[in-house]
Amino acid sequence: MLQIRIHGRGGQGVVTAAEMLSIAAFEQGRHAQAFPSFGSERTGAPVIAYCRIDDKEIRLREPILAPDVLIVQDPTLLHQVDVFQGLHPDGYVLINSRRSFHDLGLAEIEKRYRHERLVTVPASEIALKHVGRPLPNAALLGAFAALSGLISLTAVDHAIRTKFSAKIAENNVAAAAEAYAYIQRELEELSHA
Amino acid sequence: MLEQMEGSRAVARAVALCRPEVICAYPISPQTHIVEGLGEMVRRGDLVDCEFINVESEFAAMSVAIGASATGARTYTATASQGLLFMAEAVYNASGLGLPIVMTIANRAIGAPINIWNDHSDSMSQRDCGWIQLFAESNQEAADLHIQAFKLAEELSMPVMVCMDGFILTHAYERVDIPAQAEVDAFLPPYEPRQVLDPAEPVSIGAMVGPEAFMEVRYLAHAKQLTALDVIPRISEEFAERFGRASGGLVRGYLTADAETIVVALGSVIGTLKDTIDDLRAEGIRIGVLGIQSFRPFPLAAVRRALQDATNVVVLEKSFSVGLGGVVSNDVRLALSGVQLHGYTVIAGLGGRAITKASLQRTLREAIAGTLQPLTFMDLDWRIVNRQLAREAQMRRSGPIAESLLRDVGPIAAKVI
Numbered sequence: 001m002l003q004i005r006i007h008g009r010g011g012q013g014v015v016t017a018a019e020m021l022s023i024a025a026f027e028q029g030r031h032a033q034a035f036p037s038f039g040s041e042r043t044g045a046p047v048i049a050y051c052r053i054d055d056k057e058i059r060l061r062e063p064i065l066a067p068d069v070l071i072v073q074d075p076t077l078l079h080q081v082d083v084f085q086g087l088h089p090d091g092y093v094l095i096n097s098r099r100s101f102h103d104l105g106l107a108e109i110e111k112r113y114r115h116e117r118l119v120t121v122p123a124s125e126i127a128l129k130h131v132g133r134p135l136p137n138a139a140l141l142g143a144f145a146a147l148s149g150l151i152s153l154t155a156v157d158h159a160i161r162t163k164f165s166a167k168i169a170e171n172n173v174a175a176a177a178e179a180y181a182y183i184q185r186e187l188e189e190l191s192h193a
Numbered sequence: 194m195l196e197q198m199e200g201s202r203a204v205a206r207a208v209a210l211c212r213p214e215v216i217c218a219y220p221i222s223p224q225t226h227i228v229e230g231l232g233e234m235v236r237r238g239d240l241v242d243c244e245f246i247n248v249e250s251e252f253a254a255m256s257v258a259i260g261a262s263a264t265g266a267r268t269y270t271a272t273a274s275q276g277l278l279f280m281a282e283a284v285y286n287a288s289g290l291g292l293p294i295v296m297t298i299a300n301r302a303i304g305a306p307i308n309i310w311n312d313h314s315d316s317m318s319q320r321d322c323g324w325i326q327l328f329a330e331s332n333q334e335a336a337d338l339h340i341q342a343f344k345l346a347e348e349l350s351m352p353v354m355v356c357m358d359g360f361i362l363t364h365a366y367e368r369v370d371i372p373a374q375a376e377v378d379a380f381l382p383p384y385e386p387r388q389v390l391d392p393a394e395p396v397s398i399g400a401m402v403g404p405e406a407f408m409e410v411r412y413l414a415h416a417k418q419l420t421a422l423d424v425i426p427r428i429s430e431e432f433a434e435r436f437g438r439a440s441g442g443l444v445r446g447y448l449t450a451d452a453e454t455i456v457v458a459l460g461s462v463i464g465t466l467k468d469t470i471d472d473l474r475a476e477g478i479r480i481g482v483l484g485i486q487s488f489r490p491f492p493l494a495a496v497r498r499a500l501q502d503a504t505n506v507v508v509l510e511k512s513f514s515v516g517l518g519g520v521v522s523n524d525v526r527l528a529l530s531g532v533q534l535h536g537y538t539v540i541a542g543l544g545g546r547a548i549t550k551a552s553l554q555r556t557l558r559e560a561i562a563g564t565l566q567p568l569t570f571m572d573l574d575w576r577i578v579n580r581q582l583a584r585e586a587q588m589r590r591s592g593p594i595a596e597s598l599l600r601d602v603g604p605i606a607a608k609v610i
């Protein structure tokens with residue numbers, strides 16, 4: 001079972017991101033469960049959403065305590081919430097930022113986890129360009145597809161089109177595609193480094 | 194067709210397939226998405242011959258439901274928590290009048306302190322109101338139970354609550370198989386009421402009944418609920434034949450046949466329990482879980498049959514009777530009258546406290562070892578409990594409890610769970 005935990009703030013589409021991820025996984029024939037951490041619904045408050053993906057029925061309903069994947073939609077949370085809590089040693093980390101892990105003050109994290117699975121992507125900037133609003137969720141899912149290969153970009157596009165109306169969907173699909181390409185380039189550079 | 198969707202959406206779709214004629218509701222978390230979805234379907238014309246009535250309160254919602262149902266309309270509403278308490282008087286009237294209303298309860302705690310999260314306190318507060326109460330384990334079962342509920346309610350002329358865990362189910366996306374309209378039509382015949390308010394043939398409904406016949410009316414309601422003990426499994430079997438999956442029924446065991454220890458539970462926690470039990474089984478521990486799908490009527494005989502050969506019975510419940518202990522466990526104990534076994538009540542998940550596999554494993558191991566307290570509050574934070582007790586012992590004006598405890602807990606935003 002693949003367990004994904006998404007951290008962000010109220011208003012950034014954190015819950016929608018987990019839901020879209022589950023739709024993408026379902027589109028690929030897998031079982032998926034997405035649910036939010038049900039805090040008070042306030043813009044700007046820390047929000048967590050979860051997604052589980054498996055090849056059989058998912059019965060477990062506890063919050064994800066030991067994620068295989070962490071997606072951080074808002075880097076200002078990094079030093080406020082222990083987002084890395086329980087992260088699997090082989091886990092993936094995707095952070096919405098133009099800065100590197102080192103520049104984000106995460107040098108310690110870099111040492112503890114596999115460096116080729118730790119990436120940052122300027123998802124808010126990409127979203128601003130394509131969607132006109134700094135809502136990074138779709139771009140981050142595109143980036144996650146490129147980082148892990150665990151879901152396809154086509155499935156992500158399908159999920160975006162399921163959740164959003166036509167025009168907004170296409171703008172988000174474009175954001176996901178750019179983030180996907182960005183991570184592909186990053187990973188290529190890493191492999192040559 | 195199999196689709197990935199939110200639990201609330203699945204329930205809205207299932208209810209729409211039942212062709213309700215009147216839907217009235219007042220928004221309250223975590224039920225809101227269900228009636229929002231239905232409202233949208235009515236507005237768009239996807240749900241025809243249905244009137245969606247916005248009301249000013251939950252009390253009005255149930256009152257309108259009573260009026261609509263009495264005119265012979267298939268009627269649906271949904272609520273949770275304080276909303277259910279606010280409509281309580283009308284809830285009793287609906288069952289007392291024998292009106293087959295179907296209502297979703299998106300289970301949520303009751304204040305004070307105010308809390309929007311899941312537990313079963315709301316449904317349990319109405320367990321004696323004369324409604325049938327069914328509990329869903331998953332979103333698939335929640336959707337299926339609504340289709341069964343209309344059939345059950347109308348056959349018996351008795352209202353049915355379908356209880357599903359707020360947020361944990363209502364806000365969870367998972368795959369749900371939504372049947373085709375023709376399949377539901379074949380399963381659920383048009384509503385043929387026993388009593389109708391009709392200007393052409395005037396009758397009165399709701400007479401005052403004095404000591405001469407009140408007990409008899411009550412007894413008839415009880416006798417009818419007891420017949421539901423036969424009707425519920427029959428409808429569940431017919432559903433399984435038509436739709437190809439088991440949903441509903443009275444109780445459902447998982448690995449209980451040879452189990453020395455059986456956990457009894459209601460609702461979505463059964464899923465987490467099944468995973469926990471698989472892990473314990475892998476160590477050779479003979480343990481299973483008994484899910485209760487029908488809490489009212491309470492299936493005394495089925496529960497007794499399932500539990501009587503066990504050595505340990507652990508009732509894990511998201512409800513709590515202050516001054517006594519368990520609510521569900523009280524009924525389970527009645528089912529086990531005269532049976533010698535070790536019984537435990539575990540109160541868990543109140544107000545949305547996460548129920549984790551790790552905590553369940555630890556608790557169940559203690560039950561097997563015989564070291565578990567007869568009444569246990571799983572994952573209770575004794576540190577803050579004891580601090581408050583000390584505060585109250587030290588000074589008279591110790592202040593409001595909830596506020597003091599929040600100060601002791603500290604900022605919660607920094608914690609992952």
